[in-house]
Amino acid sequence: MQRREFVQTGLGVAGSIGFVAEGAAAEGNQDPPPLLKPKRLRPGMTVGVVAPSSPAAEDETVRYGLELVESFGFRARPGKHLFERTQYLAGPDAARAADLNAMFADPEVGAIMALAGGYGAMRVLPYLDYDVIRSNPKALIGYSDITALHCALHRKCGLITYHGQTALSRFTNYSIGEFQKVLMEPKANIPIAAPPPFTPGPGRVERENRITSFRSGIARGRLTGGNLTLVTGLMGTPYEPDFSGRLVFLEDVHEKPYRVDRMLTQLLLSGKLAKASGLIFGKFTDAEDTGNTFSLEHVLRDAASHLDIPCARGLMIGHVPDQSVVPIGVEAEFDGSSGRLTLLESPMR
Numbered sequence: 001m002q003r004r005e006f007v008q009t010g011l012g013v014a015g016s017i018g019f020v021a022e023g024a025a026a027e028g029n030q031d032p033p034p035l036l037k038p039k040r041l042r043p044g045m046t047v048g049v050v051a052p053s054s055p056a057a058e059d060e061t062v063r064y065g066l067e068l069v070e071s072f073g074f075r076a077r078p079g080k081h082l083f084e085r086t087q088y089l090a091g092p093d094a095a096r097a098a099d100l101n102a103m104f105a106d107p108e109v110g111a112i113m114a115l116a117g118g119y120g121a122m123r124v125l126p127y128l129d130y131d132v133i134r135s136n137p138k139a140l141i142g143y144s145d146i147t148a149l150h151c152a153l154h155r156k157c158g159l160i161t162y163h164g165q166t167a168l169s170r171f172t173n174y175s176i177g178e179f180q181k182v183l184m185e186p187k188a189n190i191p192i193a194a195p196p197p198f199t200p201g202p203g204r205v206e207r208e209n210r211i212t213s214f215r216s217g218i219a220r221g222r223l224t225g226g227n228l229t230l231v232t233g234l235m236g237t238p239y240e241p242d243f244s245g246r247l248v249f250l251e252d253v254h255e256k257p258y259r260v261d262r263m264l265t266q267l268l269l270s271g272k273l274a275k276a277s278g279l280i281f282g283k284f285t286d287a288e289d290t291g292n293t294f295s296l297e298h299v300l301r302d303a304a305s306h307l308d309i310p311c312a313r314g315l316m317i318g319h320v321p322d323q324s325v326v327p328i329g330v331e332a333e334f335d336g337s338s339g340r341l342t343l344l345e346s347p348m349r
Helices: 013-026 059-070 093-105 121-127 130-135 144-157 173-184 228-234 257-269 296-305
Strands: 046-050 075-078 109-114 139-142 161-163 190-192 212-215 218-227 247-253 278-285 311-313 326-328 331-335 341-343
Touching (some): 093 121, 093 130, 121 144, 121 228, 139 144, 212 296, 218 228, 257 296, 278 296
Parallel strands (some): 046 075, 046 109, 278 311
Antiparallel strands (some): 161 326, 218 331
């Protein structure tokens, strides 16, 4: 493997891996930090836009994303390295991390939104300034690969972050409503991630957005989780999410049933999922396979059968246009029979 030069550091890939290993050994039994709840988003607020993962293919796509952020009444501030591209990464690791650190440190920036997901957020975790982030709590919004940042910032800083749309998301009336409900007009006792309204009639029955209950019951706990691939990839690192007494939500895209099976089996064998109070499956988009295979429903139902906790599938979380926003770290209640998910406290200040 060729060495990669990191901006503002002399570390190559080997140096990065060594840093992570030392961190994992040093932080094994530390108590979780106190929770930090960011301020709500308001029109006129400056929202920093960063690319911690993959780049947009063209500059014009980046400009489109900035305008989309501004369409909500915000002022979009691009990260210094937002337009950079290094193969499948949006610039060198340290440069992408520097943009995040700068946005948290900048007193004029009120919230931060990822341009897109893809791959690469895990690589910036050793370069983040967690002291600066902890001292300047702000909303971080994004999903998919951004799960790595959500897990790290919540584990290291106690920061409540938001698994939701990126600057390049395709907004619908539903996703706009969920975005505004959680991030701009937050309050306690609000339902999130329910399927969009559907009017049945002769020959018309909801098919796309169905809730499948695997285990009934009511569970409470703080929300954690995100993209299954990233959650699984973080296990054994200093940034792994703590499932103890939590409502764990999981989603993914382009993962065939056997790969979803493998990742869920890893979480089961590790004993991590057994510590959760409830298990919420969002959307597993483009997951079905042909040939000799179990269905995705079979895989998810089988995983739930090994747990004595409420579990349902089909909430509007993941790689879908009608996407909700899930605040990681907020106390919530989940009904495994109906799939109803309710925030018990305001998700923002």
